[in-house]
Amino acid sequence: MTRPSADLLPGRTAPAGPSASASPVLSVRDVRITDRASGREIVHGVSFDLPPGRTVGIVGESGSGKTLTCRATLGILPPHFEVSDGTIEIDGTDISTLTPARWTELRGATISAVFQDPASYLNPSVRVGAQIAEVLRVKRGLKRREARERAVELLRAVHLRDPELVYAQYTYELSGGMLQRVLIAAAIAAGPRILIADEATTALDVTVQAEILDLLADLRERTGLALVVVSHDLAVVAQLCDEVLVMRGGEVLEQGPTRTVLGAPRHDYTKLLIAEHEQYGLEKFLDLKETP
Template sequence: MLFVDDLHLSTTGGTELVHGVSFALAPGEAIGLVGESGSGKTLTCRAILGVPPPGVTVSGGTIRLAGDDVAHYTRRQWDRARGPRIAAVFQDPASYLNPSLTVGRQLGEVLRVKNGLHRRVAKARAVELLASMGLHRPEHVHDQYPYELSGGMLQRVLIAIAVSGDPDLLIADEATTALDVTVQAEVLNLIAALRAERRLSLLLVSHDLAVVAQLCDRVVVLRDGRVVESGPTRQVLDDPADPYTRALVADHREYGLHRLVAR
């Protein structure tokens, strides 16, 4: 599904930020990309999505999505790939939605452009999608503006937009970090259910090992733009080999991480 091999990311000035990151994600599999802030998690994911930050480029290695090398895709190629092949949800959903348009109009526009649906059909499908996200009174939510919804509701709307094109791969970059504990659990359960129902491959970016323990089959640990450890989730979190991973795990044990890993 996704194959990242010896990926290097550098600034236009020549400073290397990501140093030879490699991992593979199989169809239907979930991988957790973990590490502290500045470890290269989000940079790596943005490169995979074809939207590296301004001034950052892929300076080496390959990114293969369903067999195609997408590391140097053109904008037009990415426009075709995003939606049916790859989609993403991020930490601050409000910043990815237009505050002057209702959420239904924004979701409907994606359905019309990506799926070729007629306006009336797109509206009905949008309401269905919002309902499937666990949003109460989806017809009402459809007609609301982003500023009228809570953070948890906005994240569900963003997830609905992300899966509206039936992608093979979903990237969730700190998607629940800004939510309170109860809402975070609900959104994580939603992502897990969507993964099972749609056979989604999932790349979960998080600094929270408890979240990774709940959702991921394997873990890739990054530090300073390098992979320091990877393997099955239970193995890495229960018996970490690298000192950095051991320190991360130790920081989370007081929150009951050992109980999650043992499941």
Template sequence: MSRSPSEPASPGLDPGRPVLAVEGLHITVAGGRTEAVRDVSFTVRAGEAVGVVGESGSGKTLTCRSLLGVLPPGCAVSAGSARLDGAELTSLSPRAWEELRAVRLGAVFQDPASYLNPSLTVGRQLAEPLRVRLGLSRTEAHARAVELFGSVGLHRPAEVYHRYPHELSGGMLQRVLIAVAVACEPRLLVADEATTALDTVVQAEVLDLLARLRDDLGLALLLVTHDLAVVAEVTDRVMVFYAGEIVEDGPTAEVVSRPAHPYTAALLSVASAGDWHRRELAVIPGRPPEAGAEPPGCRFADRCAFAEDRCRTARIPLATGADGRRVRCVRAAELAETLADPFRPAAVGPASAGPVSLDSAPVESTPIEEVSA
């Protein structure tokens, strides 16, 4: 990057200061008739990488899209606050969002080709925001774009500058999109399934790139993924979403080795694809409750092998333990040793487990994150 090693990652940056602070966030879908995300609160600090995991429809992508101001039609933030460096995001006008994106807030998505204009060279698409946002001249923007392409690991960056998206591979396009996202050195980078469509080698290279940019720029990174291996490799902290709520939040190493919520343990049980000693494919039976359903008690109870009557009687708070980890489970303390056992069961109920209630029929079609007009 253009900054010398002796320069601070960002002027006036306090490494321990929250870059993003979300408090009590609620998001509705279907024109406000259904609440899909409920009471979500978390912070992301400068230089910190936070993972967001959960099944499709858990609300993780809706949460992150609300932070980017790109919620699908029919979806809206109904309550709560989200602040970037103290500036409220939930009440921004469209013009204010345009001024914020790419300068203080960057994003990388799963399919980079769909976010690049096929009729323009990738160099022009990178140089344009440099001219508009930073006021660089045409010559300066060209030189800076070539430098950025080189910094994200693209070989022969001067040649890549003149290529069109269809002339580049998926891995190269993802690097181009990352270069665009960090061109103006934003404070927060949101990566939503940024490595899902890439092969294993390219995925590892992109993850290494994100880690390096985080160190070089002091970026706060919010990484949304289904892949727990990616979370374990890249993030400092992980939040586990289920049915529109955070059910566990803590340091990644601790959550992966000692899950405190049965749902987290179940995710880890079904994610160990590299365990060749397994004779059966582990699954989490049943389905999450339908968006908007309000089952009493724990939303995971009907899929959980450890559920008791008290788990179904009242709403379960997201409690903070003595170690600072947050977990939404009334049995967290007594299940600690059981869930930490590497040979633990999948922590889920019987395979015949159905939906949470008759009022929340199984969702067979579009997950919450893909709601659109």
């Protein structure tokens, strides 16, 4: 790794100005995913480009293909699923050409992910800090002591109070929101350029969800991290994303700048999602306040 040792956070510094024109770190081109067992195509063509420091959101209910799309970009499709057509490029490299060894190098160091249930991705019998330190030793070749110091820095960077204490704690001693921060710290430990957050805040209280979304926005701005945010909740995606894809039944029904998709939805399904949100959302109360 050739990276200045002085940077507090891993990753690159944020590119100056709007980065939409920068070359994408993740490029997904008409990707189709097929279940080989049944021969059925499950995802029918997804395309998007993700430049550094930008965020793309994928919205859809369970079974929409949003998680399969993420897993394909991470090279971890479940058994007998395969990318049957289209290409995925990470930092200019077509992932279909990657050997298992190259994949191991890439994961964590270039592309990383956090999922819904943080506890199931951490070892309950190992102190959480040691699990972050392990990533640093394996991925960045740090010595035991450096790795420990860096892990504490990372815990501080994800706004955990008393990072020294958290370092020495086990998963059962931490709340869901704290665990998700620990997992984000582990996911960004090796300085990836892309972070996939798949329903990463779904199980959290709304105030904690806002903290995690704020944290992701901070990381994006400070380090130029590119984000893929996957959620069933349109409003969560609206908080963070520049571009949004609305998926259902493996199909992208609508795609475009978040503002356009939310402000002038074209597909009935998008309109339904918006209507359902507005019916029991806070907007109507906030509007009452704003109109004198």
